[in-house]
Amino acid sequence: MEKRNTLKKLAAIPALGLAGGSLLSNAALAQNYPSKNLTMIVPFGAGGGSDVMARTMNNVITELKLLPVKVLVENQPGAQGAKGYGNVAARKGDDHTIATVSVSFFTTPLRGGTSFTYKSFTPVAGIAISPYIMVVSAKSKYKSVADFKNAGTVSTGSTGAVSDPAILSNMLKKSLNITVRNVPFDGEGEVMTELLGGRIDFAFFNPGEVIGQIKSGAVRALAVSTGKRLSSLKDIPTFKELGFDVEHTMVRGVVMPDGVPAASVAYWESLLRKVAESDNWRKQYIDRFNEEPSFLPAKEFGTVIAQTSARYEALMTELGMIKK
Numbered sequence: 001m002e003k004r005n006t007l008k009k010l011a012a013i014p015a016l017g018l019a020g021g022s023l024l025s026n027a028a029l030a031q032n033y034p035s036k037n038l039t040m041i042v043p044f045g046a047g048g049g050s051d052v053m054a055r056t057m058n059n060v061i062t063e064l065k066l067l068p069v070k071v072l073v074e075n076q077p078g079a080q081g082a083k084g085y086g087n088v089a090a091r092k093g094d095d096h097t098i099a100t101v102s103v104s105f106f107t108t109p110l111r112g113g114t115s116f117t118y119k120s121f122t123p124v125a126g127i128a129i130s131p132y133i134m135v136v137s138a139k140s141k142y143k144s145v146a147d148f149k150n151a152g153t154v155s156t157g158s159t160g161a162v163s164d165p166a167i168l169s170n171m172l173k174k175s176l177n178i179t180v181r182n183v184p185f186d187g188e189g190e191v192m193t194e195l196l197g198g199r200i201d202f203a204f205f206n207p208g209e210v211i212g213q214i215k216s217g218a219v220r221a222l223a224v225s226t227g228k229r230l231s232s233l234k235d236i237p238t239f240k241e242l243g244f245d246v247e248h249t250m251v252r253g254v255v256m257p258d259g260v261p262a263a264s265v266a267y268w269e270s271l272l273r274k275v276a277e278s279d280n281w282r283k284q285y286i287d288r289f290n291e292e293p294s295f296l297p298a299k300e301f302g303t304v305i306a307q308t309s310a311r312y313e314a315l316m317t318e319l320g321m322i323k324k
Contacts, residue, residue: 037070041099043084045077050100060280066271081108089116091257095264101253106312107162118309125272126253126296132204132225145222153179154201157191165204170315175244207290251304269298
């Protein structure tokens, strides 16, 4: 109880003291939080993207000795993330629980039937960006994004009707004023096979999924979905610089339950900044998976979360998956 009261007092410290790195507040915070091992909930099985990110992040935290306690990564798969995210949301005020953000963080509550939404969580920080590259087969008649303007109806593929590539295809459709037929597949490998075989016109992939084919000349990269060019593929322009209103990435980050002390959020925000800016993180995660280095503090990450949820809601409404 004494430690909890101390945290409440810390939360009342003016934001300037926390952001400015007040020696007194930082020292008090370090002595009182965290007071026990933390749980990092991954709402999916071992080996997936969220699990890999969580365990790599935990490994970097351990290597850099950033925490006086352990972080216990706990996989809680089930119901497209509803089980894990539901358990996190239910721990309101528990600042010793954190969770990773994934596509299901947005889409599962939008489908309905859950007791939580993205507003049931406290944004902590974004630590990396997963960009997308629009590619066509090297044999395609489309040499640029502009070539699609008068195409009428074109086809693409993605792993399900609700996904980041589906969002990007929807944005491209509106920006170019064309019809896009999205064919669902079981995996990115199938999408690539259909693209190379000429059975779909274009596709969106993460850099790690397509960089080999770009370098071999099997596919032609037309644009990236980020606001600025990728550091690893600087020759590929962004949609924005080509004049098209298409920008969307998946920000990899961390949330906590609603109602946690502001001081605890600030603690994790500072810790994750150190992770994101470390060589350990760059070597073990950014370079390995061709992600883009990025750090978003809590407030900015919260804005991105709201924007991303709105994009999924618009797409799912258009597809008839959400009834207005």
